[in-house]
Amino acid sequence: QVHLVESGGGVVQPGRSLRLSCAASGFTFSSYVMDWVRQAPGKGLEWVAVIWYDGSNKYYGDSVRGRFTISRDNSKNTLYLQMNSLRAEDTAVYYCAASEGGATFDYFGQGTMVSVSS
Amino acid sequence: IVLTQSPGTLSLSPGERATLSCRASQGVSSNYFAWYQQKPGQAPRLLIYDTSSRATGIPDRFSGSGSGTDFTLTISRLEPEDIAVYYCQQYGDSPPRYTFGQGTKLEIK
Numbered sequence: 005q006v007h008l009v010e011s012g013g014g015v016v017q018p019g020r021s022l023r024l025s026c027a028a029s030g031f032t033f034s035s036y037v038m039d040w041v042r043q044a045p046g047k048g049l050e051w052v053a054v055i056w057y058d059g060s061n062k063y064y065g066d067s068v069r070g071r072f073t074i075s076r077d078n079s080k081n082t083l084y085l086q087m088n089s090l091r092a093e094d095t096a097v098y099y100c101a102a103s104e105g106g107a108t109f110d111y112f113g114q115g116t117m118v119s120v121s122s
Numbered sequence: 123i124v125l126t127q128s129p130g131t132l133s134l135s136p137g138e139r140a141t142l143s144c145r146a147s148q149g150v151s152s153n154y155f156a157w158y159q160q161k162p163g164q165a166p167r168l169l170i171y172d173t174s175s176r177a178t179g180i181p182d183r184f185s186g187s188g189s190g191t192d193f194t195l196t197i198s199r200l201e202p203e204d205i206a207v208y209y210c211q212q213y214g215d216s217p218p219r220y221t222f223g224q225g226t227k228l229e230i231k
Contacts, residue, residue, distance in 0.1 A: 039220070041166075049158070049166060049209055051220035063218045099165055107213040108156040109220075110177070112165040 006030045008100050008113030015119045016090055026083040026100030026113055033081040034058065037106040040074060040085050042096035043115075052098070053085065054106075067093075090120045123148050125210050125223035133229040140197040142226045144210035149190045154213035157186055157195045160225075161206045169208075170195065202230050 012024040024040070040052040053064045053074040062074050073086040083100050097117050101109035124147040134140055144157075157170040168177040170186035173193060183198045197204055210223040 048207075048225045049160075049211075049222040051222070054218055054220070061218075065219070106218070107154045107215075108168060108171045108211065109158070109166070110168055110171075112167070114165055 006102060006111045008102060008111060010098060010100050010113045010116035013098065013116030013118045015121060017122050018091060018120055020090055021086070021088045022090060022118060024085040024087065024098055024100075024116060024118070026085075028081045028083065028100075028102065031102065031111075033076075034078040035104070036110075037103040038074075038076055038083045039101040039103060039109060040072075040083075041099045041101050041109060041112070042094075043099070044093075044096045047096075050096075054103075055083070056106075087118070090118075092120050094118060095120050123150065123212060123214060123221055125212060125221055127208075127210055127223035127226045129226060130224075131227045131229060133231055134200055135231045136200050136202060138200050140195075140200055140204075140228060142195040142197075142208055142228075144188075144193045144195070144223050146191045146193070146212060150193075150212045152189055154215070155186075155188070155193055156211045156213075158209045158211060159204075159206045160209065166209065197228075200228075200230060204228060205230050 007029045009027045039054045055074045071089045075084045097115040099115045100113045102111045128143045152173040155173045158166040160166040174186045207225045
């Protein structure tokens with residue numbers, strides 16, 4: 005069965021960087037589009053970034069474009085999110101999600117919390 | 123595209139029928155519309171994709187319908203375990219981007 009496990013969250017000061025990872029198992033990782041979706045405390049869901057099956061295409065939400073970078077290593081079945089120039093408004097639970105067709109989020113991990121605070 | 127869900131909160135009794143609405147600011151492809159359930163303290167879970175197809179393991183009490191700008195999630199017979207926030211979501215492909223509604227909180231009396 006599909007298993008997604010995020011890691012790398014924590015407390016970081018504004019302006020600093022953090023790298024999240026998502027370890028995937030139970031499915032053919034390279035056959036899925038992968039995303040990051042976040043949820044600020046008490047708020048709704050916000051799409052962050054998507055990466056195509058082979059990493060050839062990457063797209064970002066308006067609020068993170070130019071600061072965050074999504075990547076994947078299909079040999080390690082792992083998804084990454086490099087987050088630079090972090091702001092207080094980036095505070096959220098970050099979920100990785102797998103999508104077979106690219107249009108919906110078929111599976112979510114349990115999430116990792118990122119808190120940006122001085 | 124902006125997705126607006128209504129009502130914000132829905133309070134019903136077990137066995138009742140729940141109707142959740144999602145309205146898009148522009149027309150949405152039916153192939154690119156989905157619903158998710160997020161129970162308290164849990165990650166979201168895909169319920170409905172392509173407007174009306176149930177995801178794996180989702181009971182047939184859940185159904186989706188709609189087209190264009192108006193979409194509906196119906197839960198035919200509420201059970202206490204259905205307490206959750208429900209989100210609609212659409213996908214636009216030029217360039218790829220994903221939008222969620224703000225959510226409808228379902229409470230069971």
